[in-house]
Amino acid sequence: MAGKKDYVNSNVTANREQLEFHVKEILKLIGENVEREGLLETPARVTRMYEEIFSGYEVDPREVLGVTFDEQHEELVIVKDIVYYSQCEHHMAPFFGKAHIGYIPSGKIAGLSKLARLVDAITRRLQVQERITSQVADIMEEVLKPNGVMVVVEGEHLCMCARGVKKTGSKTVTSAVRGEFRTNAALRSEFLSLLKQ
Numbered sequence: 001m002a003g004k005k006d007y008v009n010s011n012v013t014a015n016r017e018q019l020e021f022h023v024k025e026i027l028k029l030i031g032e033n034v035e036r037e038g039l040l041e042t043p044a045r046v047t048r049m050y051e052e053i054f055s056g057y058e059v060d061p062r063e064v065l066g067v068t069f070d071e072q073h074e075e076l077v078i079v080k081d082i083v084y085y086s087q088c089e090h091h092m093a094p095f096f097g098k099a100h101i102g103y104i105p106s107g108k109i110a111g112l113s114k115l116a117r118l119v120d121a122i123t124r125r126l127q128v129q130e131r132i133t134s135q136v137a138d139i140m141e142e143v144l145k146p147n148g149v150m151v152v153v154e155g156e157h158l159c160m161c162a163r164g165v166k167k168t169g170s171k172t173v174t175s176a177v178r179g180e181f182r183t184n185a186a187l188r189s190e191f192l193s194l195l196k197q
């Protein structure tokens with residue numbers, strides 16, 4: 001089981017000044033004139049953007065789900081089309097798309113908006129799409145102890161579009177299954193067909 005330190009390990013806001021300094025250094029190193037008007041505020045703007053897109057480091061995603069309701073509903077619950085925006089850890093380039101979560105509660109359900117916050121806490125970091133998918137599934141399993149979880153994540157990766165293979169518009173789809181979803185093919189198809197609606 002992952003410890004708190006595996007998820008909470010930074011404070012972007014506390015490092016604001018240093019971040020601004022280093023962004024400015026990068027601008028110089030790529031050959032820019034940091035004194036020209038368009039770039040004067042860029043280090044500060046990039047830092048403010050980092051505070052947002054890396055805010056996941058300040059959150060323990062398990063605490064986001066934290067409050068759960070006791071509920072006897074034991075049928076499939078789906079929250080789909082959760083929009084996320086993340087950064088690929090290999091290039092620090094954005095990738096983004098939608099996450100879909102299905103689970104079968106076993107006494108505990110999470111508020112629907114909490115699932116979106118869980119996705120935020122996991123994606124607002126340097127990530128790879130595969131790990132986002134499995135971490136969401138693992139945390140759902142750990143906190144809610146459901147009978148089963150299935151997570152599907154779709155992503156468009158700018159590092160694939162902008163460099164190397166240059167395939168614009170291609171989507172990567174990843175999935176993770178836990179519990180009943182592993183053994184029950186009908187349940188997996190039910191989830192996937194509900195995603196298409």
Ligand code: ZN
Nearest residue numbers: 088090091159
């Ligand atoms: Zn990449």
